[in-house]
Amino acid sequence: MMESVVHHHLRPKKKFPHIWCPGCGHGIILSALVRALEKTGRERDEVVLVSGIGCSSRAPTYVDFSSLHGTHGRALAFATGIKLGNPRLTVIVLTGDGDALAIGGNHFIHACRRNIDITTVVFNNNIYGMTGGQYSPTMPTGAFAATAPYGMIEQDFDVCNLSVATGASFVARGAVTNPVALERYIRQGILTKGFSVIDVVEPCPPIYGFYNKTGTALDMMRSIKERTISIKKAESLSPEELKGKVLTGVFIDREYREYTEEYNKVIEEAKRSIQDEEPL
Amino acid sequence: MLFYRLYRDKEGRKVGFVQGNEACVEAGLIAGLRFFAGYPITPSSEIASVASAKLPMVGGKFIQMEDEISSMAAVIGASMTGIKAMTATSGPGFSLKQENIGFASLNEVPCVIVNVQRAGPSTGLPTQVSQGDVMQARWGTHGDHPIIVLSPSSVPEVVELTIRAFNLSEKYRNPVILLMDETVAHMREKIVLPLKSEVEIIDRSITTIDSSEEYKPFDDCTLVPPFSPFGGKLRYNITGLIHDPKGFPTAREDEVVPLMDRIHKKIEDNRDDIVEVKEHMTEDADILLVSFGISVKSSLGAMKMAREGGLKVGVLQLVTIWPFADREVDIVSQQVKRVFVVELNMGQIIREVERACRGRVPVEGINRYDGHLINPQEILSVIEERMK
The missing domain is CATH 3.40.50.920 (Rossmann fold)
Structure with missing residues (x-):
């Protein structure tokens, strides 16, 4: 049943094989997205997937929706133009941790602040895969990368806390080890009228794994399973017990002034202001 | 807030004593401008201000983005939904927009980029007059790419060329740069806005194909492939990667060369229509x-x-x-x-x-x-x- 939904949405004249490595989590996220979209009942023709640059940003190429594979870091900016240009569309941004939070960091916080009705899925594997393993803004302090041979000395971003603090309507974190919950979060994000962020914990075995000696893809999946803990469960744990844990679940779910709806009010106001003057 | 007024002449045309920047928006609206994304920078700022006031009056959209790069990206995104979009900037901002201008050029996304030139390099002489971006307008983004650049010498020409910029952009599905300068932008001259019946307004041609399987967004059977707006009946991909006629990434010589040749040929073969002296x-x-x-x-x-x-x-x-x-x-x-x-x-x-x-x-x-x-x-x- 699940498989048929995903197959139904693959591009008819597909450009396969895909570029992803064995053990990569991107495929799990993409299939969760497709299932989530199916369950929202949104018309396929009215969905636009937008991505930037990186391994994860190739995801829209493989599925049968209108899609824009843009420039590095700018997916949210392209998406903002699409959504404002035609607010009827369901606009979903697929982006990596480097794409969204380093080169695209400014667009990310401003999209949250603007609270425009776009759903953003962050394929968060803590590393730049396509370029060969440089450290990303979500790489944990102390981890190793092609550009951190002595270990990462910078502090990492927490995507969810950042999104909550800057104004997103809906924020959740899922993991590829729990695709059912992930699908639910993405669905909730799409249905939220406002800016939604779904941060997804996933492994990058051939590159992150290589630099950090974290074992096979299966080992990395097991490690994610051990590290992730639901927000609810975490409430009963002490700070010591929570050390090294990654919280999953819904961080915030609030609906408030959405940008395109607010802009419609601007249009009404502007049209009223020219009632005495003939419009162009 | 607007700092100019337009009056009507006997034939009903709008007439005013306005700045080049103001004239640019007025003319844009006649050409069908419905989306503007920009970022504040002198000496182009009045374009954004006037657009923010006037666009919603006609049901259009204005957005002040967080930077110059995102403004260009938003313009491309909006144009992909089928509406006419513009941004405006000056030297430093024009530098920042270059990567996405290349994206628009490769993906044949109609859009107008106004660059009100100021003296550079770098922050330069803010914000005194210059014409130093001639080569950047041609070669600012990396790689071989087609581009059209128009330059008005007076405020009435700003009206004429803004409309022309939109028309060429729609006709050839290519970004068009309106290369103004600080003096033309801030100088006041009398303009007479043409009535809609007096000007030719060109809209991009829309495909008649109604199945995603058959539609080729970058069909090489024609110099300018018909467009389909995102959210229409057709689903397709666009990418900054070199792509095949279906819009999917390719590195095949027999697909790369025809694409590159076609997007240049559509401008070269029509140079007599585009070039004006x-x-x-x-x-x-x-x-x-x-x-x-x-x-x-x-x-x-x-x-x-x-x-x-x-x-x-x-x-x-x-x-x-x-x-x-x-x-x-x-x-x-x-x-x-x-x-x-x-x-x-x-x-x-x-x-x-x-x-x-x-x-x-x-x-x-x-x-x-x-x-x-x-x-x-x-x-x-x-x-x-x-x-x-």
Whole structure:
């Protein structure tokens, strides 16, 4: 049943094989997205997937929706133009941790602040895969990368806390080890009228794994399973017990002034202001 | 808030005494402008302000983005939904927009980019006049790419060329750069806005194909493939990667070369439709001034003074800067003894003029790059000196 939904949405004249490595989590996220979209009942023709640059940003190429594979870091900016240009569309941004939070960091916080009705899925594997393993803004302090041979000395971003603090309507974190919950979060994000962020914990075995000696893809999946803990469960744990844990679940779910709806009010106001003057 | 007023003449046309920046938005609206994304930068800021007030009046959208890069991206996104979109900036912002201008060029996304030039490099002389972005407008984004650049020399020409910029952009599915300068942008002149019945407004051609399986967004059977807006009946992919006719990434030589050839050919084969020059008293001229933008006004002043003194000076105004009017320059230069190229930079378009003149006639630059206009007297002095 699940498989048929995903197959139904693959591009008819597909450009396969895909570029992803064995053990990569991107495929799990993409299939969760497709299932989530199916369950929202949104018309396929009215969905636009937008991505930037990186391994994860190739995801829209493989599925049968209108899609824009843009420039590095700018997916949210392209998406903002699409959504404002035609607010009827369901606009979903697929982006990596480097794409969204380093080169695209400014667009990310401003999209949250603007609270425009776009759903953003962050394929968060803590590393730049396509370029060969440089450290990303979500790489944990102390981890190793092609550009951190002595270990990462910078502090990492927490995507969810950042999104909550800057104004997103809906924020959740899922993991590829729990695709059912992930699908639910993405669905909730799409249905939220406002800016939604779904941060997804996933492994990058051939590159992150290589630099950090974290074992096979299966080992990395097991490690994610051990590290992730639901927000609810975490409430009963002490700070010591929570050390090294990654919280999953819904961080915030609030609906408030959405940008395109607010802009419609601007249009009404502007049209009223020219009632005495003939419009162009 | 608007700082100008338009009145109606007897025929019902809107008339006003307005700045180039204000005229740009008014003309854009006639051309069908419905989306503007921008970021504040002098001397282009009035364009954004006027757009923010006027666009919602016609149901259009304005957004002030977080930076110049995202403004360009938002313009492309909006255009992909089928509406006419524009951004405006100046030197430093124009530099930042370049990567996405390349994306628009490769993906054949119609859009208009206004660059109100100010003196550079870097922050330069904020915000004094310059024409230093001639080459950046042509080659600012990386890689071979087609581009169209128009340059108005007066406020009425801002009206004319803004409409033309949208029309060319829609007709050829290509970004068009309106290369203004600080003086044209801030100078006030009388404009008469044409009635809609008096101007040709071109909209991009829309495909009649109704199945995603059959639609090729980058079909190479035609120079300008028909468009389908996102959210229409057709689902397809666009990408900054070199793509096949279906819009999917490719590195196959037999797909890369046809795409690159076609997007250049659509401009080259239509250069006569795109390239525009204006000749001022060139018929009997011995001396030719080649110029564009605000320097045309300086050149025309010098021409008048020179003719009063018996020197036969003519002006060839480059209205379209890119593609370069090489044939037109070639023809006019054959009948003169000397050519001077008047521009507010250290010599940019002069290289194209030299190329077109093919060494048959001396070509010399008359330049300023200190943030000030060239005085007609300065041009006249150079002419008189050389013609002694």
